[in-house]
Amino acid sequence: MKRRTVLKGIFATAGATMGMNATYLRAQSGPxxxxxxxxxxxxxxxxxxxxxxxxxxxxxxxxxxxxxxxxxxxxxxxxxxxxxxxxxxxxxxxxxxxxxxxxxxxxxxxxxxxxxxxxxxxxxxxxxxxxxxxxxxxxxxxxxxxxxxxNYTQYSSLGRTLIEQNPGIKTWISLAPDGDFGRDSALFFGRAVEKYGPGEKPTVLDTIYTQATATDFRTQINQLMSSDAEGLYIGIAASAQISFFQQARGVGLYDKFKAIGEVGNGDITGKALGRNTHPNLWSVCHWIPDAExxxxxxxxxxxxxxxxxxxxxxxxxxxxxxxxxxxxxxxxxxxxxxxxxxxxxxxxxxxxxxxxxxxxxxxxxxxxxxxxxNYYSQMGPSDTEPFFKFSKVTGIEASEMIEPAAPGKAFDINELPQ
Incomplete structure (x- = not known):
């Protein structure tokens, strides 16, 4: 091999190595x-x-x-x-x-x-x-x-919170999105209501399903209004939940349901509804800065x-x-x-x-x-800005409600101790 060829190969290798090192150094020193x-x-x-x-x-x-x-x-x-x-x-x-x-x-x-x-x-x-x-x-x-x-820990705990805070409600129903999350959260909520209800076990009616992105809830609202339930779990979130409340309030749903638990919109729903917030609305709560x-x-x-x-x-x-x-x-x-x-x-x-x-x-x-x-908050309407308020925060340690670890295996609530 000619010396010129050897030197060319050496310089090419060195150049490639320097380039790799420069890339590496930039990666290690940059953000x-x-x-x-x-x-x-x-x-x-x-x-x-x-x-x-x-x-x-x-x-x-x-x-x-x-x-x-x-x-x-x-x-x-x-x-x-x-x-x-x-x-x-x-x-x-x-x-x-x-x-x-x-x-x-x-x-x-x-x-x-x-x-x-x-x-x-x-x-x-x-x-x-x-x-x-x-x-x-x-x-x-x-x-x-x-x-x-x-899902199990969060909505079992929400169901437990709702029935412990509202022991007089004997019949409950859920409105949830028609998918794995919605079906599971409604099931877990209902099972907890039955388990933690004082005295005679409350009745939990069949869940009413909708789409997670729905905007028209007239059919589901009619079904809820014709039920015997006085307690409600709402598993739809974000804008869909706000649309539901806006449509439901006008047909008397607030008068029918004495307590409502919702999936976790919290203040998002409160800000949107203001004075039209349900007076006994409970939510999964991540944070309320001015509340303990x-x-x-x-x-x-x-x-x-x-x-x-x-x-x-x-x-x-x-x-x-x-x-x-x-x-x-x-x-x-x-x-x-x-x-x-x-x-x-x-x-x-x-x-x-x-x-x-x-x-x-x-x-x-x-x-x-x-x-x-895990924390849960109660909110309702207010006469002062922002025209809704939180009135109570309660907590449950996840260790009291969590299922045993089973990575790789589908969860089955029926396999848990009842």
Missing amino acids: IRVGAAFALSGVGAPVGTPMLAGAEVAATQINRAGGLLGREIELVIRDDKYNSAESVAVARELAGDGINLLLGGSQTVTALGLAPLAPELNMAVVIVAAAGMPVTHELFNKNIFRATAN PFASNAVSQQLYKDYVELKGDPMPSAQVAAGHRAANAIFEGIRAAGSTETEAVVAAMETLSFETAGGAFSFRAEDHQIVGP
Whole structure:
């Protein structure tokens, strides 16, 4: 071989190596890029948008304190449009751009598409708020962590709360979306009402189903009005729930139902309805800054202060705290791992315990289900702005209500001790 050829090969190899090293060094010294896929348009936007705001506050707080591993956090934001296919497309796009850490699954419909994809894309994914059981059961894989209570824990606890707070209501019914989440949440709610009802077991009528994205509820409202029920669980969320209440109030549904539990819209519904809020409406509650136990929580106080400064809004949605909790889960995972590599972050998160606006939370190592206190709030109309108010917050520890870990196995409520 000629010397010129040898030297050319050496220089080419050196150049390629220098290029690889430059790319590597840039990756290690540049910002830590974390994907943030939320429903930012369509019917899911009223929930997804404040969750993203919470994640943005968490990133701002980290960066203000010097970042992680000497690097700033950069959220790479995408709209999953409350659509399973779109959530898959977004995850693939982000992975193709070199991002291996993702916040996603702000609703079950998007999480069910996203969860099976995580190992293929070598991503560590924090499911922000999707409660559907398959995520930590038959769809479980080591790359997925759920940062909210699952369907069984959340809505069994809501059913228990509703019947303990309203023991005089003897007949209950549910309106839920016709899918796995809706059917399960209505079942779990009803079973808890039966189990925890004092004295003679309450009656739980057959669930009435609708579509998660429906806008016309006249048929379902007629069915509810003709039932014998005085207590109601509503499993539809976001804009669909607001449309339901707006249509139902005008035909006397508020007079018929003495208590209503809803899936978790909380202040989103209160702000939309104002004085037209049902007088005894109970909600899954992530956060109420000026109510205990949140008012005396240092993380909660700082979250409120930083949110107001960032967004200029003195009345944040409770969903802000859900996004903040999920983002801090992945940020603290990076900190504990001392790395952004997928396997290292996953291993660190399995033993992670961290503080949130709602207290201490940790992940169950067997199925990556988050465990911590669950809160429920009562709200109703008010004569002063914003024309609705919270009157009570009550909590139940997840450890009292959670099912045993069974990763890879479909959940069956009938297999639990009755």
